[in-house]
Amino acid sequence: MSKKGDMYYAWTTDADLAKKAECGGAVSGLLKYALEKKIVDGVFAVTRGQDIYDAVPVIITDPKDIDKTAGSLHCGTLLLSKLVKKYLDGATNQKIAMTVKGCDMMGLYELAKRQQVNLDNIIMIGVNCGGTVSPVTARKMIAEKFGVDPDTVHKEEIDKGQFIIEYEGGHKGISIDELEEQGYGRRSNCRRCKLKVTRQADLACGNWGVIGDKAGKATFVEVCSAKGADLLDGAVKAGVIKTEAPNPKGLEIRAKVENAMYKLSDKWRKKDFEGLGEGRERLKKIVKETSRCIKCYACIENCPICYCVECSTKKPYLVKPGEVPPNFMFHLIRFAHIADSCVNCGQCQELCAMDIPNALFMHAQQVELEKMFGHVPGVDMSLPLLALVEEREERDRLSATGSDQIFDIFK
Numbered sequence: 001m002s003k004k005g006d007m008y009y010a011w012t013t014d015a016d017l018a019k020k021a022e023c024g025g026a027v028s029g030l031l032k033y034a035l036e037k038k039i040v041d042g043v044f045a046v047t048r049g050q051d052i053y054d055a056v057p058v059i060i061t062d063p064k065d066i067d068k069t070a071g072s073l074h075c076g077t078l079l080l081s082k083l084v085k086k087y088l089d090g091a092t093n094q095k096i097a098m099t100v101k102g103c104d105m106m107g108l109y110e111l112a113k114r115q116q117v118n119l120d121n122i123i124m125i126g127v128n129c130g131g132t133v134s135p136v137t138a139r140k141m142i143a144e145k146f147g148v149d150p151d152t153v154h155k156e157e158i159d160k161g162q163f164i165i166e167y168e169g170g171h172k173g174i175s176i177d178e179l180e181e182q183g184y185g186r187r188s189n190c191r192r193c194k195l196k197v198t199r200q201a202d203l204a205c206g207n208w209g210v211i212g213d214k215a216g217k218a219t220f221v222e223v224c225s226a227k228g229a230d231l232l233d234g235a236v237k238a239g240v241i242k243t244e245a246p247n248p249k250g251l252e253i254r255a256k257v258e259n260a261m262y263k264l265s266d267k268w269r270k271k272d273f274e275g276l277g278e279g280r281e282r283l284k285k286i287v288k289e290t291s292r293c294i295k296c297y298a299c300i301e302n303c304p305i306c307y308c309v310e311c312s313t314k315k316p317y318l319v320k321p322g323e324v325p326p327n328f329m330f331h332l333i334r335f336a337h338i339a340d341s342c343v344n345c346g347q348c349q350e351l352c353a354m355d356i357p358n359a360l361f362m363h364a365q366q367v368e369l370e371k372m373f374g375h376v377p378g379v380d381m382s383l384p385l386l387a388l389v390e391e392r393e394e395r396d397r398l399s400a401t402g403s404d405q406i407f408d409i410f411k
């Protein structure tokens, strides 16, 4: 029997699925098994639409259709969590299994804290995530930097620090570092993201650490909960998934890559946050950028932290109706309500019609609030700061200032 912390090389025994899958097809094999055995009513995953740049969320109820969702789409910048609330009734009346990147998973935790989704009904199969590239940037990058027609590319991946494409007539790789220094590559929130291995999901799956004869043919699976262990054990017993012990050298490599990714994220955080300037300069920058806002509400609609029936930005006494750009209050309301819990998913930035770096502004604040209050969003069910005020903690915080004035905390 598996338990939390166990690690395996795993692969599907379904030859068709294995062909279409990214690595060993363990993720698709597990999803198919969960549907076949009626452990879940539906699977929520991502399928390829028009081309490799087009990632489409899909609900699958027939196990035969799981093969449509196999494979990783690195231009799939979508966030699945809020869709569960909006279109699947928060999984209140049905059980679902989902593939989740770090940000999908963090969004689910934040929605669950606000009672918008029921995690008891969701099996989260996590995938490691080194980052996603926006489809438009990817096309531009492939045309300009690789000198290849983006329509001839049939596979892309990010591996060993390179963005690699396979196209009609060959394959090419360019260092992600080099691409990003020149403004291409992963989304800026992904560069700053530190949720690389989804250990707060039920299983964490990836390709890091798979070496030797299993390289490319097995999925590295880390068991992260009893729910994950049951699913994996069941699938192995049913003969649909095979596992073996991971190569110890592979474990070492996996840990090294993970560490290197954290260092890289720290580098980008430093660079991005310092780029905002300090004090009045920072404020001016934020006011200037947000003054392009056309009040389309896309940032609010798509943020996994925004769950209100009617947003305060729509209250006439806070933000005057019929005025564009809105008063800075519009953005201050978002900062005040979200900054403590922002999971840096990037949706508010990517979907902004006016290219306002919303996620950067919010993430810069979240990181400072995390240092101040020690609250880490998206990784467990611990309540948001203002939903849980503890007398003891408040006393300690005040006494630690050595003053009887609360404003000293913010010095």
Ligand SMILES: Cc1cc2nc3c(=O)[nH]c(=O)nc-3n(C[C@H](O)[C@H](O)[C@H](O)COP(=O)(O)OP(=O)(O)OC[C@H]3O[C@@H](n4cnc5c(N)ncnc54)[C@H](O)[C@@H]3O)c2cc1C
Pocket (backbone or CB within 6 Å): 020, 021, 022, 023, 024, 025, 026, 027, 028, 029, 045, 046, 047, 055, 069, 070, 071, 072, 073, 074, 075, 076, 077, 078, 099, 100, 101, 127, 128, 129, 130, 131, 132, 158, 205, 206, 207, 208, 219, 220
């Ligand atoms: C954007 C992205 C980046 C990744 N980066 C890394 C990495 O740096 N290091 C690493 O070790 N592993 C990474 N992975 C995980 C790896 O690519 C495989 O998904 C994992 O090893 C499972 O392999 P498999 O053959 O079992 O998956 P498969 O059986 O092929 O299943 C893949 C699953 O991922 C889902 N999926 C595809 N695209 C997306 C998307 N954009 N968002 C959410 N779900 C999606 C599919 O619907 C499917 O359920 C990444 C995955 C994705 C999606």
Ligand code: SF4
Pocket (backbone or CB within 6 Å): 077, 101, 102, 103, 104, 129, 130, 131, 132, 189, 190, 191, 193, 194, 195, 344, 345, 346
């Ligand atoms: S925010 Fe993190 S988990 Fe989400 S797509 Fe970017 S790198 Fe992956």
Ligand code: SF4
Pocket (backbone or CB within 6 Å): 299, 302, 303, 304, 305, 338, 341, 342, 343, 344, 345, 346, 347, 348, 349, 358, 359, 362, 363
């Ligand atoms: S504020 Fe933006 S980056 Fe933060 S959780 Fe909301 S949508 Fe994601």
Ligand code: SF4
Pocket (backbone or CB within 6 Å): 292, 293, 294, 295, 296, 297, 298, 299, 300, 348, 351, 352, 353, 354, 355, 356, 358
């Ligand atoms: S998405 Fe951009 S333009 Fe739309 S409301 Fe938000 S900040 Fe304003």
